Amino acid sequence: MILTATRLTYRINRFEIRAVLLAAALSVAVSALVVSWINSSGYVACINVYDTPSLKCLELMDIGRWATRIASLSLNLVPVFPFLAGLLLGTPVIARELDRGTARLAWSLGPSRMRWFVQRTSPMLVVAVVASFAIGFVAEWLVALFTPDVDLANSFAAFHQRGVLIATGAFLVTSVAVGLGAIVGRTIPTLLLALVLGGAGMLAIGEVDHKLLAAEAVPLSDSGGGNDLQLDSRFQLPDGRLVTWEELMIIDPHAMESEFGIQYPWVALGIPGTRYREVETREALIEVAFGLAFLGLGAFVVGRRRPG
Amino acid sequence: MTAVLEAHGFGKRYRRRTWALRGVDLTVPEGTITALVGPNGSGKSTLIRAWIGFERPTEGRLVTGGVDPRKDRGAAVGLVGYVPQSPSLYGGLSVAEHLRLAATLRDGFDVSLAAHYIDRLSIPLTALASELSGGEQAQVGLALALGTRARILLLDEPLASLDPLARREFLHVLVEAVRSEGHTALLSSHVITDIEQACDRLIVLGKGHTLLDLSISEALAHHRVIEGPIATPIPPDRLVGSFPSAAGEGLTLVRVPVAHDVSTEGPADGRPATLEEVVIGHMAAGRVRRTPAAVEAAA
Numbered sequence: 350m351i352l353t354a355t356r357l358t359y360r361i362n363r364f365e366i367r368a369v370l371l372a373a374a375l376s377v378a379v380s381a382l383v384v385s386w387i388n389s390s391g392y393v394a395c396i397n398v399y400d401t402p403s404l405k406c407l408e409l410m411d412i413g414r415w416a417t418r419i420a421s422l423s424l425n426l427v428p429v430f431p432f433l434a435g436l437l438l439g440t441p442v443i444a445r446e447l448d449r450g451t452a453r454l455a456w457s458l459g460p461s462r463m464r465w466f467v468q469r470t471s472p473m474l475v476v477a478v479v480a481s482f483a484i485g486f487v488a489e490w491l492v493a494l495f496t497p498d499v500d501l502a503n504s505f506a507a508f509h510q511r512g513v514l515i516a517t518g519a520f521l522v523t524s525v526a527v528g529l530g531a532i533v534g535r536t537i538p539t540l541l542l543a544l545v546l547g548g549a550g551m552l553a554i555g556e557v558d559h560k561l562l563a564a565e566a567v568p569l570s571d572s573g574g575g576n577d578l579q580l581d582s583r584f585q586l587p588d589g590r591l592v593t594w595e596e597l598m599i600i601d602p603h604a605m606e607s608e609f610g611i612q613y614p615w616v617a618l619g620i621p622g623t624r625y626r627e628v629e630t631r632e633a634l635i636e637v638a639f640g641l642a643f644l645g646l647g648a649f650v651v652g653r654r655r656p657g
Numbered sequence: 658m659t660a661v662l663e664a665h666g667f668g669k670r671y672r673r674r675t676w677a678l679r680g681v682d683l684t685v686p687e688g689t690i691t692a693l694v695g696p697n698g699s700g701k702s703t704l705i706r707a708w709i710g711f712e713r714p715t716e717g718r719l720v721t722g723g724v725d726p727r728k729d730r731g732a733a734v735g736l737v738g739y740v741p742q743s744p745s746l747y748g749g750l751s752v753a754e755h756l757r758l759a760a761t762l763r764d765g766f767d768v769s770l771a772a773h774y775i776d777r778l779s780i781p782l783t784a785l786a787s788e789l790s791g792g793e794q795a796q797v798g799l800a801l802a803l804g805t806r807a808r809i810l811l812l813d814e815p816l817a818s819l820d821p822l823a824r825r826e827f828l829h830v831l832v833e834a835v836r837s838e839g840h841t842a843l844l845s846s847h848v849i850t851d852i853e854q855a856c857d858r859l860i861v862l863g864k865g866h867t868l869l870d871l872s873i874s875e876a877l878a879h880h881r882v883i884e885g886p887i888a889t890p891i892p893p894d895r896l897v898g899s900f901p902s903a904a905g906e907g908l909t910l911v912r913v914p915v916a917h918d919v920s921t922e923g924p925a926d927g928r929p930a931t932l933e934e935v936v937i938g939h940m941a942a943g944r945v946r947r948t949p950a951a952v953e954a955a956a
Binding site: 451 | 746
């Protein structure tokens with residue numbers, strides 16, 4: 350029965366599901382080709398070599414540049430993918446059914462609207478998460494290729510552009526579209542509203558997360574290494590206190606007058622790369638929690654509203 | 658006879674002002690096919706949707722197969738097979754997939770029974786819903802409702818978009834299913850000739866409440882039509898309403914007492930009314946501006 354319901358949900362939303370899966374498959378395939386070529390051709394040894402490239406590197410330079418450009422494009426599209434996939438998959442689930450009246454048919458056949466809700470939303474959420482996870486996984490693969498010296502498990506390199514956060518972002522946007530669709534009950538307005546609220550929501554979560562991280566920021570020892578997440582900077586006083594520029598100007602109004610510039614050491618504040626997995630997990634959990642809240646809202650509205 | 662659908666002082670108000678229905682008291686006996694008739698906007702769909710729990714009463718109480726749909730909508734839906742005005746099938750799914758979909762949504766849905774009705778109507782199971790005509794879609798909607806094996810069928814103007822042949826086939830399947838299974842059906846429709854053939858009770862809604870609630874035979878026996886101008890004044894309790902015939906002649910529908918002696922009739926007593934005239938006469942009587950005050954006063 351579950352398989353039948355899943356298959357029928359796929360049939361009902363086949364355009365959206367195919368579009369998202371096709372985009373994900375295309376992105377994964379192109380990235381895999383690029384990675385495969387870079388590894389097999391030996392171009393991997395030429396990446397990040399600036400001083401004296403070998404003869405082989407010079408021979409591969411032209412194709413290598415193209416491969417790098419394609420990989421960069423693929424990476425740049427990664428943060429957008431969960432948003433687009435979430436909107437495309439989440440909007441039709443409830444909004445279109447209410448819009449077209451098919452919800453009325455389904456709700457008159459089934460005594461439990463929750464069963465209908467779960468049957469419709471689960472496959473869409475799975476597709477959104479799986480496709481985005483694949484994209485995030487491949488992005489991590491590409492980042493690892495282009496930054497071979499970086500341990501990505503302990504680095505904020507390409508933060509928000511790789512790994513599990515792509516999947517949880519898609520889960521969040523899909524859930525927002527589902528929840529709004531249940532309230533609005535019209536496809537296009539839901540799409541527009543989800544675009545605005547989903548975007549604002551992700552920015553808000555990012556802002557809250559930034560504030561949380563800023564409160565946990567510590568002086569960074571490896572500020573130039575690229576592994577840490579730099580959030581702020583301070584000047585260090587001789588007694589060890591860290592102060593802002595404004596505070597420094599109050600404490601030492603003549604700090605700028607030295608002919609050698611400011612004499613106080615500059616200290617970068619942020620989150621060490623070693624905390625990456627922890628921060629990533631926390632952010633993923635926040636997105637999942639918000640997503641579940643919107644799904645709960647959608648389920649609540651579906652249970653109470655008129656079928657349109 | 659046990660009532661399976663009941664309305665007690667039912668009222669539904671939209672947007673705080675307009676009462677779609679108010680003070681509706683009626684019952685639909687078990688095992689009957691009851692026609693629900695009324696002008697556009699008389700609240701037929703509202704009443705049907707309220708019985709399945711799609712609308713919440715503003716006042717009063719409804720009972721669907723012994724269940725209050727406001728308190729337990731799931732149980733009410735489980736007792737009802739519903740055919741909406743337009744079935745709104747999933748355009749991208751085939752007819753067979755609709756039957757499978759119904760089975761995933763409702764425990765005990767009889768796919769083979771629904772497929773049997775679909776087959777009888779010569780609708781291919783493999784056809785996509787988007788390829789079906791309006792009539793065929795209505796038939797699929799009926800087959801889905803019958804496949805639920807629900808003992809109560811609520812049909813909200815399913816005949817509106819059907820051609821005469823499709824209407825006849827639809828009603829044939831409906832009547833056969835209801836009679837063979839002992840179901841109860843409430844059919845909202847404007848097509849009086851079909852109602853006369855298929856239904857055994859008639860409810861007319863108008864002015865936001867019930868204007869008539871009788872068996873078809875009673876409705877015919879208790880009304881007469883006077884053609885042309887009225888020679889002698891008719892007592893207000895007998896006068897129902899005036900309306901033009903198809904040819905433009907003035908007709909007046911009057912009530913007659915239950916123990917009316919036909920042998921003593923004169924020309925002033927008129928002729929027997931057709932069911933269409935009974936319905937139109939009551940609808941004409943109920944056609945007043947549906948201001949909130951008018952509905953309030955009527956209730």
